Amino acid sequence: MDVASAVAQSRMTFRQYLVIFGAMLCNLVDGYDLSVVGFALPHLPDGFASAAVKGWLISTGLIGMAVGAILVAPLADRFGRRTLLIAGVALNLIAMIGTALAPNVEVMFGTRFLTGVAVGVLSTLSILIAQEYSAINKRNLAAGLVTIGFSIGTIGGGIIGLSLVNTFGGAWQIFFWAGAVLTAVILVYIVVLMPESLSFLVAQGTPEAKRRIAKIADRMGLEDVDPDAQAPVGRAETSVDTKASLLDSVFRKRSLLLWSAYAVLTAAYYFVASWTPQLIANESGSADVGTTVGTLISFGAMIGAITFGIIGIRMAATHLGWIFLGIAIVSQIVFAMTMEGGAAMAAAAVLGFAAFASMTSYVSAAPQLYPVQLRGRGLGYMYGISRFGSILAPIAAGYAITVVSGRTMYLAASLLFAISFVLTFALWRITRSQLAPARAPESATESATASA
Numbered sequence: 001m002d003v004a005s006a007v008a009q010s011r012m013t014f015r016q017y018l019v020i021f022g023a024m025l026c027n028l029v030d031g032y033d034l035s036v037v038g039f040a041l042p043h044l045p046d047g048f049a050s051a052a053v054k055g056w057l058i059s060t061g062l063i064g065m066a067v068g069a070i071l072v073a074p075l076a077d078r079f080g081r082r083t084l085l086i087a088g089v090a091l092n093l094i095a096m097i098g099t100a101l102a103p104n105v106e107v108m109f110g111t112r113f114l115t116g117v118a119v120g121v122l123s124t125l126s127i128l129i130a131q132e133y134s135a136i137n138k139r140n141l142a143a144g145l146v147t148i149g150f151s152i153g154t155i156g157g158g159i160i161g162l163s164l165v166n167t168f169g170g171a172w173q174i175f176f177w178a179g180a181v182l183t184a185v186i187l188v189y190i191v192v193l194m195p196e197s198l199s200f201l202v203a204q205g206t207p208e209a210k211r212r213i214a215k216i217a218d219r220m221g222l223e224d225v226d227p228d229a230q231a232p233v234g235r236a237e238t239s240v241d242t243k244a245s246l247l248d249s250v251f252r253k254r255s256l257l258l259w260s261a262y263a264v265l266t267a268a269y270y271f272v273a274s275w276t277p278q279l280i281a282n283e284s285g286s287a288d289v290g291t292t293v294g295t296l297i298s299f300g301a302m303i304g305a306i307t308f309g310i311i312g313i314r315m316a317a318t319h320l321g322w323i324f325l326g327i328a329i330v331s332q333i334v335f336a337m338t339m340e341g342g343a344a345m346a347a348a349a350v351l352g353f354a355a356f357a358s359m360t361s362y363v364s365a366a367p368q369l370y371p372v373q374l375r376g377r378g379l380g381y382m383y384g385i386s387r388f389g390s391i392l393a394p395i396a397a398g399y400a401i402t403v404v405s406g407r408t409m410y411l412a413a414s415l416l417f418a419i420s421f422v423l424t425f426a427l428w429r430i431t432r433s434q435l436a437p438a439r440a441p442e443s444a445t446e447s448a449t450a451s452a
Contacts, residue, residue: 038294058270095112265417320357358424361424369434
């Protein structure tokens with residue numbers, strides 16, 4: 001039996017969950033990076049950066065993420081996903097240290113860009129390698145577990161904001177020193193325990209690659225694996241040329257819906273996640289209150305990822321996506337109309353829950369919507385293109401904060417969630433037959449043409 005089929009039909013072993021945990025740690029870097037800037041902004045000294053410059057600081061990291069996802073992550077097909085994961089974590093470690101040592105905002109712009117490049121690589125490759133090592137009926141669960149790392153990372157930023165910053169006299173640098181320590185631990189884990197991508201080794205086809213496949217299969221407890229065997233290929237996958245485009249007629253509609261819906265969704269979520277601590281601090285007059293609300297959003301996001309992973313075993317990813325987006329719209333409006341008090345905090349938690357669960361649905365669905373030859377590119381472009389919306393949202397917020405109220409900005413974000421709801425529903429309508437939770441590998445790829 002070929003190794004891909006053995007994994008798809010396997011009963012998940014402890015070693016397979018270690019791979020998923022490693023992918024989760026890589027995604028944790030993404031979550032921490034997003035939140036740490038938002039939590040650090042209120043603690044920057046007067047004169048360090050204006051409100052508009054703070055918006056650009058957030059967006060510089062997102063520009064780097066787009067570069068990492070679109071231009072750097074695809075190099076994994078040449079050098080291996082494990083190699084790129086290690087390089088991405090190492091670059092993030094260097095950039096975190098550089099940010100902590102930045103003497104001015106100009107240097108911080110450079111280190112934030114490098115951090116973004118690293119995170120763009122990690123967020124793209126982590127989900128691919130996690131699903132690659134998961135049984136086919138556990139891939140939505142794997143996506144949920146990996147994206148929990150994002151939520152844990154954002155919560156970690158809030159915990160530091162509520163504890164260590166005051167301990168160190170309000171020094172904003174502690175956010176980034178803590179991130180550097182965390183990244184160093186993750187780097188050790190990836191180097192020691194993360195195996196190479198099986199699809200990369202199969203594509204190499206060398207005697208050394210086959211030896212490594214056999215070794216990995218033995219460690220994973222996979223039985224009857226023949227390193228020389230090739231995975232069965234469905235009709236749709238057979239017809240896909242290695243130089244096929246994501247905008248070819250069979251994939252064009254799903255690609256455009258996937259990219260646009262996820263871009264609008266992430267723009268809304270990144271605005272909420274990155275600017276809430278500052279906006280609530282402005283509204284309440286307390287940076288600690290802003291940090292608390294931001295942490296509640298992050299905590300809700302973690303619960304959302306867990307919930308998606310559990311329900312996703314039974315329901316298609318995009319089906320769950322538009323359901324959760326409906327909940328996000330309502331909770332965002334409630335939060336905008338209250339802003340303070342118990343109702344606002346409850347709405348913030350529900351908003352984080354629903355918005356992030358819908359984002360997780362896209363992370364899970366994207367690799368399943370393409371044959372293996374296009375899978376990495378499809379996910380990389382989804383991440384990369386989405387960053388453009390994420391880049392514009394914080395910049396726009398940085399300028400808007402001087403002329404409109406926080407309530408108006410949150411109501412505008414609810415419109416973005418509504419647009420994504422419509423696009424996600426349309427994507428579900430054209431791909432629902434392909435995204436049934438527990439399909440055999442062959443039938444999933446064969447349905448690609450029919451559902452396009």
